[in-house]
Amino acid sequence: MTMNTLPPVAKSFFAFCKKCDADRYHVVLAHTSATSAKIKCEICGSQKTYSLPKAQTKTGKPLTGAAAKKREQTMNSRRSSHRNEYEMLMANENAPTAAYNMKGKFEKNTKLQHPKFGMGFVKDAMSDKIEVVFEDEVRTLIHNRV
Secondary structure (H helix, E strand, O other): OOOOOOOOOOOEEEEEEOOOOEEEEEEEEEEOOOOEEEEEEOOOOOEEEEEOOOOOOOOOOOOOHHHHHHHHHHHHHHHHHHHHHHHHHHOOOOOOEEEOOOOOOOOOOOEEEEOOOEEEEEEEEOOOEEEEEEOOOEEEEEOOOO
């Protein structure tokens, strides 16, 4: 079987099975189109649709010259403005600091220590979500879960 043709009906081939979470032999039951077929796992019996892998194509040509410089400048200005906002919020010495927990309730203007994202600042608080400014980006986290 080549990469751009489907295997014949009633033949077995090696493919990934999501239910088994492993590479397993599958039997082709029927061709549904020129690029897809119904297959059945020989181990667990689950049926699924197999599609041929998509051809690798470039989505666009890389930017050069003035366009590349302009894009780099806008990205740098976004990073610096976010970094300035983060540093200004973290400079607030009298803001209470709390460790993040989904079950905890957090108020606006609270410093937050997250185990994965690090130190952040609660910019906005809703009933079940909080908007937190971290060093790299602004993230929406859940809180106040029972």
